[in-house]
Amino acid sequence: MTTISDFLVPDHKRCDDLFAAAEAAAAEGDWDGATSGFALFRAALLHHFAMEEEVMFPAFETRTGMRQGPTAMMRNEHRQMTGMLGQMDKAVTGKDANAFLGDADTLLILMQQHNVKEEQML
Amino acid sequence: MTPQNSLSLDQAPPIGVPLRFFVTAPLFAVTAALLALWQGADLFGSRWSPAMLGITHLLTLGYLGLIMLGAILQMLPVVAGTPVRRPVPVAGAIHVLATGGIALLCYGLIFTAPLALKIALPLLGTALLSFAALVFLTLRRALPQNMTARAMRLAVLMLAATVLLGLVLLSNHAFGWWLQAREALAELHLTWGLLGWVGLLIAGVAFQVVPMFQLTPAYPVRLTRRLVPALFILLLALAAASRFPEFQLALKILLAAGFAVFALTTLQLQAKRRRKLSDVSLDLWRGGLIGLLSAVALWLAAQLVPAIGELQGYGMLLGVLMIVGFAMSIINGMLYKIVPFLVWFHLQGRRGANGTTVPNVREILPESRSRPQMRLHFAALAVLLAAVLVPAVFAYPAALLFAVSNFWLWLNIVAAGRTYRRVAARSGEAAAG
Numbered sequence: 001m002t003t004i005s006d007f008l009v010p011d012h013k014r015c016d017d018l019f020a021a022a023e024a025a026a027a028e029g030d031w032d033g034a035t036s037g038f039a040l041f042r043a044a045l046l047h048h049f050a051m052e053e054e055v056m057f058p059a060f061e062t063r064t065g066m067r068q069g070p071t072a073m074m075r076n077e078h079r080q081m082t083g084m085l086g087q088m089d090k091a092v093t094g095k096d097a098n099a100f101l102g103d104a105d106t107l108l109i110l111m112q113q114h115n116v117k118e119e120q121m122l
Numbered sequence: 123m124t125p126q127n128s129l130s131l132d133q134a135p136p137i138g139v140p141l142r143f144f145v146t147a148p149l150f151a152v153t154a155a156l157l158a159l160w161q162g163a164d165l166f167g168s169r170w171s172p173a174m175l176g177i178t179h180l181l182t183l184g185y186l187g188l189i190m191l192g193a194i195l196q197m198l199p200v201v202a203g204t205p206v207r208r209p210v211p212v213a214g215a216i217h218v219l220a221t222g223g224i225a226l227l228c229y230g231l232i233f234t235a236p237l238a239l240k241i242a243l244p245l246l247g248t249a250l251l252s253f254a255a256l257v258f259l260t261l262r263r264a265l266p267q268n269m270t271a272r273a274m275r276l277a278v279l280m281l282a283a284t285v286l287l288g289l290v291l292l293s294n295h296a297f298g299w300w301l302q303a304r305e306a307l308a309e310l311h312l313t314w315g316l317l318g319w320v321g322l323l324i325a326g327v328a329f330q331v332v333p334m335f336q337l338t339p340a341y342p343v344r345l346t347r348r349l350v351p352a353l354f355i356l357l358l359a360l361a362a363a364s365r366f367p368e369f370q371l372a373l374k375i376l377l378a379a380g381f382a383v384f385a386l387t388t389l390q391l392q393a394k395r396r397r398k399l400s401d402v403s404l405d406l407w408r409g410g411l412i413g414l415l416s417a418v419a420l421w422l423a424a425q426l427v428p429a430i431g432e433l434q435g436y437g438m439l440l441g442v443l444m445i446v447g448f449a450m451s452i453i454n455g456m457l458y459k460i461v462p463f464l465v466w467f468h469l470q471g472r473r474g475a476n477g478t479t480v481p482n483v484r485e486i487l488p489e490s491r492s493r494p495q496m497r498l499h500f501a502a503l504a505v506l507l508a509a510v511l512v513p514a515v516f517a518y519p520a521a522l523l524f525a526v527s528n529f530w531l532w533l534n535i536v537a538a539g540r541t542y543r544r545v546a547a548r549s550g551e552a553a554a555g
Contacts, residue, residue: 016396017396020337020396020397020398023397023399024397024398073133080470098484098485099482101399101484102483102484102485106463106482108337108397109334109459109463109483112334113200113334116330116334
């Protein structure tokens with residue numbers, strides 16, 4: 001149990017930090033910074049999803065026998081957030097601050113409530 | 123709807139469940155402001171006058187109460203980990219009984235109409251006590267380490283206690299029986315309502331949402347474990363200590379210290395936030411916490427310098443700082459996070475496979491509409507405080523600013539609701555075609 005949250009919590013925090021940096025750069029109109037910052041954030045978040053889906057969720061499912069329960073919901077939320085990353089990527093390429101910051105706001109809420117659920121569940 | 127997104131949507135109640143509360147609530151604040159305009163400077167004469175009692179309840183029950191009810195019905199499935207059964211009729215019944223009860227209560231108080239009070243009594247009692255029972259029982263299922271769930275349970279116990287005291291006081295007003303302890307009960311009613319129900323709930327929710335939305339460091343674990351239960355016990359002890367003024371004073375000092383620790387910790391965490399972007403919701407939170415700290419400071423000053431406590435407007439200043447400064451600011455800030463996200467979330471869920479684009483949260487509620495409303499809110503607060511001290515000069519401007527601020531908030535929420543309907547209709551057409 002502890003090993004899972006030992007990974008989850010710091011990694012969630014790392015994603016948050018990268019998110020904040022990319023968002024701040026976009027808000028200041030620093031599009032070079034936003035582009036590289038967003039790329040780092042996206043890679044970190046996708047890596048985080050992959051770790052969970054390939055390692056943790058199967059372990060959880062084997063141990064609890066629940067395949068359609070919490071992990072299915074988590075996977076669904078991962079897909080939702082991946083979709084948001086795609087939209088943000090378009091916005092950062094098009095240097096569209098409103099779209100980028102709006103999607104960032106939305107993604108932040110999704111990410112945070114997802115993290116809370118995950119940290120409580122696993 | 124695809125099976126995947128129905129999963130998370132199943133957990134959340136339909137958007138109408140919280141939204142009906144959020145749309146009604148600012149109208150009660152607007153009504154309060156219009157009544158204040160009608161009353162003018164006379165209103166600020168006594169906090170126990172019929173008009174002031176009515177206006178206070180329009181704000182505490184009509185504005186704060188309804189929004190908290192709606193937000194809790196929304197959050198309950200997430201916090202408890204299981205959906206509430208039949209959320210639409212449950213929310214509908216609570217909403218109708220509560221709004222009817224609040225309107226009758228305030229009408230009855232302001233115009234001294236016993237019949238209205240007699241009808242308000244069962245309506246409010248049923249709505250609020252069944253809500254408290256629903257929340258308390260549903261949260262049995264929450265995980266023991268979930269501090270927000272625990273705070274919410276203690277807060278609804280305080281709500282139930284506040285309502286029971288309120289019903290006793292209300293029946294006294296309605297039927298005119300002789301109640302010797304009326305003043306002491308009224309004092310306890312407002313303390314439990316503001317510090318217990320509102321204060322504990324805001325603290326418990328803050329533990330969760332402040333780090334989440336503003337990317338601040340987490341609250342110290344010891345604080346999240348101990349603060350809310352400690353405050354709860356102090357509030358209960360306050361009732362038991364009613365015959366021992368010195369013991370009661372000690373309890374009140376501890377309560378004031380507890381709330382000051384909460385406000386200072388939160389402000390300090392917010393100063394260390396990793397997200398440096400300006401944010402209307404964050405500013406409303408900070409303003410609210412400063413309001414709470416000012417109330418604590420004023421109360422302490424009155425204990426040290428009795429002359430302050432004897433000032434004409436002292437009690438009312440505390441009331442304005444706690445209700446408009448602390449609670450309304452934070453609730454207003456929370457609405458600006460909750461409403462656009464809910465609209466986005468439900469539109470996203472309906473979108474299905476037809477690919478209609480969903481507006482993001484900043485398009486649903488642009489800062490260009492929320493920031494001016496926030497400025498008006500804080501301006502109204504400042505002028506209201508001035509009106510307590512110099513009613514002849516500031517009473518009308520205060521009431522006017524307060525009316526405009528809350529009407530604007532209402533427009534902002536209605537606009538977000540309209541966006542939902544517009545885009546939902548479009549995605550419905552796309553799905554049909």
